[in-house]
Amino acid sequence: MRLQPDQLAALLAIIDTGTFEAAARRLHITPSAVSQRVKALEAEVGHVVVVRTSPCRATATGESLVRLARQQALLATETMAELAPRGGPRGGSRIDLPIAVNADSMSTWFGGVIAACAGWDDIVLRLHVEDQDHSAQLLRSGEVLGAVTSDPSPVQGCSTEPLVTMRYLPAATPTLVERHRAGRGVDWAAMPVVRFNDKDDLQQRILDRHGVTTPPPTHEVPDGAGFVTAVAAGLGWGALLTTQLAPLVASGDLVRLGTRDRVDVPLYWQRWRLPSAALDRLSELVRRESALAGLRPRRGG
Known part of the structure; x- marks a missing residue:
């Protein structure tokens, strides 16, 4: 089996852009040429690699090839940067770093990562905002090189390390609490709840504890x-x-529900095990900014 670089590049462009037409624009070729390369790749491996939906997505076989294609693209870009004459004009492409981050990290400690990356003129950062329980799938599919995830078990081909523990506390407005007062507590079964999306199970974990x-x-x-x-x-x-709740409780806008109800979510950094200076640099930055966040709960807090 011989996997041609131009065929892998076509597959990667389709997955990144979502369509054959957009992939063609990225590669500066015609959509027909993109289609021919993908068909040739499918003939070589003996499997369909792209589901022709909108947007296109990789099949299980395609995901393995996407991972390979992204690894090759990263290493090739870094090699070209090393070979470029020092002090000479920038001729190579910037290094593409697709990363998955959960929304709460994005709104808190990960902002320091973004601020630091703003000073890197050799990097293009592409962030996928995904629930921490589901971001590992983006690593498996080859869509990202690294992910902030709640899964401590490394995806095959990846390394993992602990970052921070995010503590969540249930809260509501005093008015809402009074409307749903039940004895010394609240009527959890009747009081309306807000969730981020259908992947957000933080509130459900608390409801489960209350039966x-x-x-x-x-x-x-x-x-x-x-x-x-x-x-x-x-x-x-x-x-x-x-960190979100403290100022709202201090102002009287919200009250905490219960003193024992909480959800602690440990987060981990998973990344591909690649000899990549750019990915090493980003990983060190993620490690540093998460340590500065101080989000690990105090003992007995």
């Missing part, structure tokens, strides 16, 4: 700042980061 089997009225607000705004407005209760 709630029928979902209460549930609002979805798939935006980090919008989620906090919705809870502070009384749309429903929600689980907020300690």
Whole structure:
């Protein structure tokens, strides 16, 4: 079996851009040429590698080839940068680093990573905002080189290391609490709840602890700042980061629900095991910024 670099590059461009037409524009060839390269690749491996949907996605076989193609592209770009004459004009492409990050990290400690990357003129950072429980799949599919994930088990071909533990506390407005008061607590089964999206199970974990089997009225607000705004407005209760909740409790806008209810989510950094200086540099930056965040819960907190 011989895998041609131009065929792998066509596959990678399709997955990154979503269509054969957009891939053709990226590669500066015709859509017909892209199609011919993919068909030749499928004939070589004996399997379909792209599902022709909108956007296109890789098959299981295609995911393996996408990982290979991205690895080759990264190493080739870094090699060309090393071979470029020192002090000479920039001729090579910038190094493409697709990364998966959960929304709450994006709105807190990961901002320091972005700020530092702003000073790197040899890097193109592409961020995929994905739930921490699902970002590992982007590593498996080859869509990203690294991911902030809640999964400590490394994806095949990846290394993993602990970062921070995000602590979430349930909270609601005083008015919402009074409307759903039940004895010394609240009626968890009736009080409306806000969740980020259908992948967000933080609130459900708390409901499970209270034995709630029928979902209460549930609002979805798939935006980090919008989620906090919705809870502070009384749309429903929600689980907020300690750093998000503290000023709202201090101002009286929100009250914490219960003293023992909390959800701790340990986060890990997974990255491909590649001899890549750019990926090493990014990993060190992620490690440093997460350590500065101070999000690990205090013992007994």
